[in-house]
Amino acid sequence: MDALTAFLHTPFLGHAAWLWLGFIGIVITLLAFDLGVLHRDDHEIGVRESLLLSGGYIGIALLFGTWVWWYLGADSGTEYFTGFLIEKSLSMDNVFVIALIFTYFAIPRLYQHRVLFWGILGVIVLRAIMIGLGAALVSQFSWILYLFGLFLVITGVKMWILADHMPDIAGNPLLKFLRGRLRVTDGLEGNAFMVRRPGSDGRMQTWVTPLFLALCLVEFVDLVFAVDSVPAIFAITTDPFIVYTSNIFAILGLRALYFALAAMIHRFKYLKYALALVLVFIGSKIFLVGIIGKIPPVISLTVTFGLIAGGVLVSLWKTRGERPSLAG
Numbered sequence: 001m002d003a004l005t006a007f008l009h010t011p012f013l014g015h016a017a018w019l020w021l022g023f024i025g026i027v028i029t030l031l032a033f034d035l036g037v038l039h040r041d042d043h044e045i046g047v048r049e050s051l052l053l054s055g056g057y058i059g060i061a062l063l064f065g066t067w068v069w070w071y072l073g074a075d076s077g078t079e080y081f082t083g084f085l086i087e088k089s090l091s092m093d094n095v096f097v098i099a100l101i102f103t104y105f106a107i108p109r110l111y112q113h114r115v116l117f118w119g120i121l122g123v124i125v126l127r128a129i130m131i132g133l134g135a136a137l138v139s140q141f142s143w144i145l146y147l148f149g150l151f152l153v154i155t156g157v158k159m160w161i162l163a164d165h166m167p168d169i170a171g172n173p174l175l176k177f178l179r180g181r182l183r184v185t186d187g188l189e190g191n192a193f194m195v196r197r198p199g200s201d202g203r204m205q206t207w208v209t210p211l212f213l214a215l216c217l218v219e220f221v222d223l224v225f226a227v228d229s230v231p232a233i234f235a236i237t238t239d240p241f242i243v244y245t246s247n248i249f250a251i252l253g254l255r256a257l258y259f260a261l262a263a264m265i266h267r268f269k270y271l272k273y274a275l276a277l278v279l280v281f282i283g284s285k286i287f288l289v290g291i292i293g294k295i296p297p298v299i300s301l302t303v304t305f306g307l308i309a310g311g312v313l314v315s316l317w318k319t320r321g322e323r324p325s326l327a328g
Contacts, residue, residue, distance in 0.1 A: 013135060013240040023064075023245055027124065030060070030252065034117065045113055045259040054257035061249035068242070078297035079237040082304055083246030086236070086282070089275055089308045090229045091254045092268055094221060095261045097167055101217045104169040105210040109259070111191050115211060116255045118193075119218040126223055127247050130230050135240040145238070145286050148231040152283030155228055160276035174220045175213060183207040222251075228279070235282045236300060267319045274311025278304055 008018040034053075045053075061084060069077025102112055137144045169175070178184075185207050189195045193212040196204045233243045254261075281303055285295050 013132070015241045019241060023241075023248075026060070026064070027248060027252070030057070031117075031120070034256075045109065047260045050257060050259035054253050054260065057249070057253035057256050061253055064245065064249060068245070072242075075297050076237075076239065076242055078301050079239070080242050080246050082236050082297060082301040083233040083242060084250050085301070085304055085308065086232050086278065087229050087247050087250035088254060089271070089278070090225060090232070091250060092261070092271055093275070094225050095254065095258055097221050098218055098258065100167060100169055101214055101221070105214045107188070107211065107214050111188070111211060112259070114191050115215050115218060116258060119215055119222065120251065120255055122219045123222045123251055124248060126219070127226060127230070127251075128244065130226055131240055131244045131247070134230055134234055135238070135243070138234060138238050145235065148235055149283040149286030151231055152228075152235060152279045156276045156279030156283065159279065160273060169217070172217060172220070175217060178208075178213055178216060184213065185209045232279060232282050235286055236297070268312065268315045270315040270318055271308070271311040274307045274314075278307050281307070 008016065008021070010017045012020055065077060065080045065084065068080045098116075101107075102115075107115065183205060185195065187209075188211055189209045191211065192209055193215060195207050195209065197207050198204055229247065230243070233246060237243060282300070285300065288295065
């Protein structure tokens with residue numbers, strides 16, 4: 001028992017191991033309940049189910065943030081909620097691109113949850129690697145934060161300029177690479193990612209389906225968006241626990257909300273401009289530390305929330321009456 005207690009209180013990335021294990025346990029429980037109970041069988045997820053599932057994820061994320069506030073302090077709690085808000089908002093672009101991917105491959109709504117669910121497992125691992133690497137770099141080279149800040153400012157300006165840019169799914173380099181090296185079926189094979197078929201020599205061969213290609217592109221999109229979101233949250237806090245937990249909870253909730261958002265993503269077309277301003281603000285904040293001192297977390301949260309809320313309200317006002325342009 002003493003050995004177990006010592007292990008649970010062993011420091012890992014700035015916090016006791018039991019904190020990390022507890023969070024991982026929560027995530028595993030949520031995913032097991034999602035797949036094993038709520039979505040044991042493939043079915044089309046409607047807007048109502050999407051909103052209820054997302055509301056549950058968001059509620060758990062807020063409860064966790066409240067506990068962080070109580071246990072780790074108000075600053076940590078504010079940083080968690082700021083990171084959660086930034087990741088949730090930046091992921092709105094992710095929803096748009098995922099909708100394009102599903103449309104390109106003609107993935108019916110019946111199988112979309114399967115792609116999103118297995119995609120989240122890859123996200124959890126990829127984000128852990130990126131955040132662990134980022135934490136190691138920041139702890140060894142504090143000046144790396146200034147590179148993060150500069151990157152965020154440049155990314156924000158680029159996002160503003162290319163706000164109306166439409167991603168080219170067919171020209172995606174990963175898709176070209178996969179198609180050039182894998183056997184791909186002409187159409188879907190139910191909900192299968194891979195199937196076995198006899199080749200010209202009579203031997204069984206493994207073929208991948210368009211559902212597998214869609215999964216690979218969804219993972220690729222998550223990786224690309226993480227390049228923006230991870231530095232953004234490190235600019236808020238360098239605590240790996242806050243960075244990782246806020247990231248994962250935001251992504252879990254957004255995947256659940258996808259089926260509601262995909263039908264009305266056109267209503268948020270001006271949100272990208274607000275997100276561009278958020279990135280510029282977060283990036284600039286790093287450089288302002290040497291001039292005016294550290295900006296309190298509550299101010300960062302207030303400014304971030306204000307910009308995003310403004311972007312949502314302007315979008316809803318400007319796009320009233322418009323119809324969606326993406327097929328679901």
